[in-house]
Amino acid sequence: MTASCNVVVLISGSGSNLQALIDSCGPDNPLRISAVISNRADAYGLKRAAAAGIPTQTLDHKLFADRESFDRALIESIDGFGAELVVLAGFMRILSSGFVRHYAGRLLNIHPSLLPKFKGLHTHQRALDAGESEHGCSVHFVTEELDGGPVVVQAVLPITSSDSAENLAQRVHTLEHRIYPLAVRWFAEGRLRLGRSAVELDGQPLPACGQQIRN
Structure with missing residues (x-):
């Protein structure tokens, strides 16, 4: 069996694509969703993740001075979960160049x-x-x-x-x-x-x- 691959999913809304990813997890799939992070506390996808026993985190972009400072905090959170792949699933934020470069080759949308x-x-x-x-x-x-x-x-x-x-x-x-x-x-x-x-x-x-x- 292939070793598991830690994936962090970023959402802003209902999380239907997140649910499809959750449903695809199983013993024959090395995908492991290690966390779901949202920039909105009311995102329904956070409930989907919690129901599946996946750790969640909210990082409100409105609390940061600019896009770059928010993205730096987001990187710190994602890396704290040991992400090998970052998946954007209805994440309604334009990402900074620094964020994209940090995850080059391991960021999907x-x-x-x-x-x-x-x-x-x-x-x-x-x-x-x-x-x-x-x-x-x-x-x-x-x-x-x-x-x-x-x-x-x-x-x-x-x-x-x-x-x-x-x-x-x-x-x-x-x-x-x-x-x-x-x-x-x-x-x-x-x-x-x-x-x-x-x-x-x-x-x-x-x-x-x-x-x-x-x-």
């Missing part, structure tokens, strides 16, 4: 679009407005470019004529719950790494779009 398309917010409506035939979500390594890090895996679905931004969001959210635990497990198993020129899975470079799963 999920974004509700087929990157590099539709970085930022309101991705589902923007995909509809652009007349896209496909949409989906992407797990990527975080770099200093917002939503611009190398892609690990994407889940792709067709856009139908009956889709609205609301139901498209629901469909994509379901896919997020599938591919985020998959990517985190690959990392925990030592199969996934950020190489010098590309994301590597099992020692082989992945294409720019990562591994694609079509639905």
Whole structure:
């Protein structure tokens, strides 16, 4: 059995992707969620973590003078839990360059679009407005470019004529719950790494779009 991999999950809200990660834990998965940290004390995800017996911590960004001082305190907390991987699961903070560099190659995020398309917010409506035939979500390594890090895996679905931004969001959210635990497990198993020129899975470079799963 592979040694466990300590993962710290950062959240700001309901934590549905956190729940998917919790549900993926088991004796055959080296993933070990060592802590869940939120910048909001009222984040429902903290209750999900507590119900699963996972330590939680709240670090209110409003109590810090600036982003850099908050991020320094956040780094101290994360490293105190022995994190080998940091997972952003609805963490609604733009991270400083220093934070991103500190966790280079071991910081993952999920974004509700087929990157590099539709970085930022309101991705589902923007995909509809652009007349896209496909949409989906992407797990990527975080770099200093917002939503611009190398892609690990994407889940792709067709856009139908009956889709609205609301139901498209629901469909994509379901896919997020599938591919985020998959990517985190690959990392925990030592199969996934950020190489010098590309994301590597099992020692082989992945294409720019990562591994694609079509639905």
